[in-house]
C-alpha cells in the first residue's frame with residue numbers, strides 16, 4: 001500500500017554510521033532508522049545477543065517469566081529509579097499503555113479523572129489513541145472520529161498547562177524535547193514546572209522518551225537533563241538499537257495495573273529483551289554518554305558555523321538530537337540534495353532538517369557530515 005513516499009533506491013546493508021544501497025553506493029547516515037540505531041548499524045552487541053538468545057529460546061509465550069525480560073526490567077529500574085516495568089513492541093504501544101495506566105489511576109486515585117493534557121506539536125505514535133494524543137493538526141482529520149480524552153496545550157507554556165487543569169484531568173504527557181515536531185527544546189524549567197504542577201494538583205507526569213531516552217540527549221533519560229523524575233516514562237526507538245522493543249516504566253505512586261489489564265503475544269519476548277538488555281548495558285557506560293555530550297557540542301559548533309556561512313538558518317538541539325531551522329520551507333529540497341551528496345538527513349518539518357547520528361559517531365564523521373551538507377546547501381536556489 002502506498003502509505004508513504006520513498007526515493008527509488010533500495011537499502012541493502014549497514015555498518016556503524018554507514019548505509020549502502022543495492023547498487024553499492026554508500027551514505028553517511030545521520031537518520032539511523034529515525035533515532036533507532038543508537039549504536040549504529042548492526043552493532044556487535046546486538047548481533048551477539050540475537051545469536052545467543054536466538055539459539056536458546058525465542059518465545060516461551062507471555063504466560064511465563066523469561067530471564068532476559070526479568071534482567072531487563074531490573075536493569076531499567078536500577079538505571080532510572082522506576083519501580084516497575086512492562087514491555088511492548090513499539091513506541092505507540094508503550095504510550096497506549098501509559099494512557100491506560102493514567103486512566104486507571106485517575107479512576108482509582110482522582111475521582112474518575114480521565115483526561116490527559118498533551119501538547120501541540122507532540123508526536124506520540126500512529127495508533128488511534130496516540131494520534132489523538134499527538135499535537136499534529138493534520139492527524140485529526142485523517143480517521144474520524146478521534147479518540148476522546150486528550151486536551152492539548154501549547155508546548156513550553158507552563159501557564160497554559162496550569163490553566164487547562166481541572167477535575168477531569170488525570171495526567172500530563174509530554175516529550176522532554178519534541179522530536180518529530182522539529183527538535184523543539186522547551187524553555188529551561190518547563191519540565192520541572194510541570195513536575196511541580198503535577199505534584200500540587202495530584203496528577204501523573206508521563207514523559208514520552210521514545211525518542212529522547214536511551215542516551216539520545218546525553219543522559220540515559222532526557223528528563224534528567226532537567227533534573228526531573230516522571231511518574232511514568234516510555235522508551236522505544238533506541239532501546240532495541242534496530243530491533244522492535246519498547247518499555248513502560250512507572251514509579252510506586254503511578255504503578256496500578258493488575259493481572260488482566262495489559263498484555264501482548266510478543267510482549268517481553270526474550271529475543272527482543274536480550275537485545276534491549278545488551279543495548280542498555282552498553283548505554284550504562286558513562287564514557288559513552290560523555291561522548292554523546294561532547295559530540296553534541298561539536299554538532300552545535302559545526303551547524304552554527306554552516307548557518308553563519310550560508311545564512312537563513314539556526315541550529316537547535318541537545319545531545320545528539322539536532323535540527324537546522326530555516327526561515328524558508330527548504331527541508332525536503334535540502335535533504336534530497338544531501339542524499340545526492342551521500343548524506344542521509346531527515347526533513348522533520350517543511351523548514352526543519354533533523355540530525356540523529358548513532359551515539360558512537362566520531363568527530364571525523366561530524367566533519368564529513370558538515371562537508372556533505374555544505375555541498376547540498378550550496379545547491380539550494
Ligand SMILES: *Cc1c(COP(=O)(O)O)cnc(C)c1O
Pocket residue numbers: 089090091092093095123124125126175179180208209210211212236237
Ligand atoms: C517515534 C515516536 C513514537 C512512536 O514510536 P513507534 O515505534 O513508531 O510506534 C512515539 N513517541 C515519540 C516521542 C516518538 O519519537
